[in-house]
Amino acid sequence: MAVKIGWIGLGEMGLGMAVNLQKYLASQSSHLTVWNRSPGKTDMIQKQGAHVASSIEDVVSRSNVIFTSLSNDAAVESVYSQLFALASQTQKPLIFVETSTIHPTQATKNAQLFDSCPQHRYLQCPVFGRPTAAHAAQLVWIASGNADAIETLKPYFGAMSKSIVDLKTTDVSRASSFKLIGNFFVVGMLELMAEGLSLAEKADVDQQAVLQLIETFFPTPAWIGYSRKMAENSTTKAGGFAVDLGLKDVGHMKQLAADHGAVLPTAEVAYKHLKVLQDQGKGDQDWSSLINVLRDATPPQ
Amino acid sequence: MAVKIGWIGLGEMGLGMAVNLQKYLASQSSHLTVWNRSPGKTDMIQKQGAHVASSIEDVVSRSNVIFTSLSNDAAVESVYSQLFALASQTQKPLIFVETSTIHPTQATKNAQLFDSCPQHRYLQCPVFGRPTAAHAAQLVWIASGNADAIETLKPYFGAMSKSIVDLKTTDVSRASSFKLIGNFFVVGMLELMAEGLSLAEKADVDQQAVLQLIETFFPTPAWIGYSRKMAENSTTKAGGFAVDLGLKDVGHMKQLAADHGAVLPTAEVAYKHLKVLQDQGKGDQDWSSLINVLRDATPPQ
Known part of the structure; x- marks a missing residue:
């Protein structure tokens, strides 16, 4: 044809x-x-x-x-x-x-x-x-x-x-599951980075040394790109991926896990943090801005 | 001298x-x-x-x-x-x-x-x-x-x-904090991988395709090495890092976060999973064996 x-x-x-x-x-x-x-x-x-x-x-x-x-x-x-x-x-x-x-x-x-x-x-x-x-x-x-x-x-x-x-x-459901699992690795990496970088800020550990560490051990575009965005506070939308879309994806991941009797605690944590941003009216920011939620968070007393 | x-x-x-x-x-x-x-x-x-x-x-x-x-x-x-x-x-x-x-x-x-x-x-x-x-x-x-x-x-x-x-x-405390933050990225990556790979198993998503995805997006020795270990169930101790030592490190990370008023939910999750292994008498296994905890886990009813 x-x-x-x-x-x-x-x-x-x-x-x-x-x-x-x-x-x-x-x-x-x-x-x-x-x-x-x-x-x-x-x-x-x-x-x-x-x-x-x-x-x-x-x-x-x-x-x-x-x-x-x-x-x-x-x-x-x-x-x-x-x-x-x-x-x-x-x-x-x-x-x-x-x-x-x-x-x-x-x-x-x-x-x-x-x-x-x-x-x-x-x-x-x-x-x-x-x-x-x-x-x-x-x-x-x-x-x-x-x-x-x-x-x-x-x-x-x-x-x-x-x-x-x-x-x-x-x-055809397999490709969608596969995509959600791939996106889970990305959002989990963001959550991880946001937790580690905000801890480094609070514990007065040199931010540039942490970025250098990431470049040494995780020299991939996603790790390097997102960690720089977070450290430099340049989590704007341009070329990015919005919090609102992220929440949709993470919601699907949570549902996929529930559908199959799996547990996905890191997705639960990231969802909670992205939801804070959406509730603050920041749903159109790049999802790497979830570091700001960690910066503002304080441990339960 | x-x-x-x-x-x-x-x-x-x-x-x-x-x-x-x-x-x-x-x-x-x-x-x-x-x-x-x-x-x-x-x-x-x-x-x-x-x-x-x-x-x-x-x-x-x-x-x-x-x-x-x-x-x-x-x-x-x-x-x-x-x-x-x-x-x-x-x-x-x-x-x-x-x-x-x-x-x-x-x-x-x-x-x-x-x-x-x-x-x-x-x-x-x-x-x-x-x-x-x-x-x-x-x-x-x-x-x-x-x-x-x-x-x-x-x-x-x-x-x-x-x-x-x-x-x-x-x-000299800064170097120790820096090391703990670096180890946090590693254990967080393990937790993430274990959650994603065990979900892939349960959702019947082709494991080799997921490994290929990891190689495409996270082509670093840690991601590739640990994901293969997990998928192939070869989480033995040889050349590895024991669960017991991992728990010591993650305990320090949790303490470091508490010391500085930071939150580190991913470390909390990984700690809980490593502790299950230790309680099962598997403290000498490589810490990538935490995927087995996710494989066995079922969602709360």
Whole structure:
């Protein structure tokens, strides 16, 4: 089949990914068809050659592969109920590639929507990386779902990411669980760093020496980048990952653990700290600002 | 002065360090004078040319620089009360280099012992690295105390380590606080890994994919080494770090936080899990075995 690609959702992650995909398609004399709930986000990618659809229906009629990048499970559920209503009326085979970080149960529900339409495919493909990595095509792409569909789309996934982890499973919930476990390592690392760096401040231990220690023992972009942000108090939003989104993810991790009879105490601790920030009206700050909660915390008497 | 070096304490860390120092001294036509509470440990280093002292008194009479590597604060307190009693009877200037992981208050107490003997110097120089790193001279050496004494000894420190972090402070408690904060990052990482990997097992997420994720995002020896140990269930003691020692360290971290009005919830969680292992009679296992506590844990009803 000639692959004609639609894209729904141009948030910070979606826009970065879609721009890279549009560049790749342009090199093949093709183009994306994009749609976003709030229309202002489409200008930049339109200049790069993407076609702006008038509606979700317009995306479906112009595409046979449709990527979605949405902010939370409710948005995913709403968009997929529309997509299913449209898809169930056409014999044209469609592949849906859902890239958002959602609870595994939602991924399964999406896939089951299409059980009655065996001509269609649903892939769950969450991505690892911050918006800066999305813009730089440096994401790690996680693929789950129908093997043939994944194989067909690998060149397109590759245009948006530095590597592809193919989980080789049709159980799309696994990719969502995997993404939550990966994000758990990241948020746990933030919590750890915030506790250690704020203790260093209070115990009058040289902050630069602690940063040097981190560079020596954990010389990875995440450790070095976040510890510098925290020590320098530059936990603004630019290129970052908001507390509100972090809370959504950590909530899903806690739920995943509960679903499987596991315990995840570090996620509980990080959730509590991120919630303090949200309650203070700081839900749009980068989630590394959780160090400020530790700075303000005092031990129970 | 001609530097004549004594070494007290030949545990897993001490032996590795002392052997490297002995090799260096041999290249200078010199040798270590060693002493260990249990005598069996001295055979190997004696074959490499070290002199085995008959007593702590013998070490002091033959040396003007004395390194100590001991298992806990009680051992440090006991050895230093003997060392001080001997040192206070000699005008020969002595430099003591204490390398153990102890509470900052104990480091300060040791240093204060020598206040009445200004001819002597006390340095607190904890080291980062596992016993394998000690044997390979790949430790990270942390130096605090008198600047001239540190400068004099840097070649000897260098013979045992890959890098030296000079905290440039005479407040020897800072080096101990710094070491505890560094160890906090390590134990927190273990806790995090154990929670995430055991959740992956329970949620039926492909373990190899999770290990691959860790290699992609946290490509450091500690993350990769410990996650493989945990996944492969090879948390034996060889070359490792025992639960008992981990509990001592984490207890100190908790105390350090309490001393300074800081909170360290991740240390509290890790402490609880390591304590379960100790209570099960597994205090001599490598501390990465804390994943087994998470595997067995069930959420509160």
